Amino acid sequence: MKQRGLPLLVKKALDRAIAGSALVVAAPVIAVAALAVRRTMGAPAFFTQTRAGLHGKPFVIHKLRTMNEARDRRGQLLPDDERLTKLGRFLRSSSIDELPQLWNVLKGDLSLVGPRPLLMDYLPLYSAEQARRHEVLPGLTGWAQIHGRNLTTWPERLAKDVWYVDHWSLGLDLEILAKTALLVLRREGVTTTAGSTMPRFRGNGVVGQA
Numbered sequence: 001m002k003q004r005g006l007p008l009l010v011k012k013a014l015d016r017a018i019a020g021s022a023l024v025v026a027a028p029v030i031a032v033a034a035l036a037v038r039r040t041m042g043a044p045a046f047f048t049q050t051r052a053g054l055h056g057k058p059f060v061i062h063k064l065r066t067m068n069e070a071r072d073r074r075g076q077l078l079p080d081d082e083r084l085t086k087l088g089r090f091l092r093s094s095s096i097d098e099l100p101q102l103w104n105v106l107k108g109d110l111s112l113v114g115p116r117p118l119l120m121d122y123l124p125l126y127s128a129e130q131a132r133r134h135e136v137l138p139g140l141t142g143w144a145q146i147h148g149r150n151l152t153t154w155p156e157r158l159a160k161d162v163w164y165v166d167h168w169s170l171g172l173d174l175e176i177l178a179k180t181a182l183l184v185l186r187r188e189g190v191t192t193t194a195g196s197t198m199p200r201f202r203g204n205g206v207v208g209q210a
Contacts, residue, residue: 003136003168010170015112019105026099033064033096040087041068046100051117056134058120059109062100066091095184101140113173114139115161118201125203126158133161136168141180143172154201 003011034045046062053059066088070078077083084092091097104110110117117138123131144152144160152160164172 007170011111011173012108014170015105018112019102023099023102023106026102029096030064030099033091033099036087037065037091040085041065050120051138052120052123052134053109053117054134054137056120056123056131059104059117061109061117062103064091064097064100066097098140105140109137111137111139113141113176115142115164116145122201125201127204129162130158130204132165133158135165141176143176146176146179146183154199155204 037045045065047065048060048062050058051061066085067080067083068085070083072078088097101110105112114137115133126133142161143164144157147160148156
């Protein structure tokens, strides 16, 4: 089902209503977490990055920092596993690091549910079918996140994103939100079997570490 007409208007209205209420409730948590990040990792407390949104258009995503800036002797950043702090692991496993993205939902950059926004660098690497994930707004959570989250391969994850595009409904969004809440409570699927973050997408048939 295409996202258009009255169902799309209802989706956008629910996005803003829920995100606005959630942001008010989460504000103290975000503030305390930001202070903890500043104290353990220094400034800035927030991580910003340009990601691909609807139709691949760029927007800036906001998250709490979970990694320090430790570098090797050549001045290169150390691997993610080595830079992810104890606090950062907690913020990720609890999904607290994602809470600032509620502001992106209020701005209309994100929906509560949709394919997760990925790096702009990935755009030329997708197949034509995989690129269809950008036919809808990206989301805080999605079909791929409740089916393995970071424990799936890139082809599986991107295929699930496209499945969501083709099978979207308001009922499906509610199902995804409910199952996401359970996953967050259980702290499941945050890390991969190989490390703390999803490997960088190198194109179809090629896998490399971020």
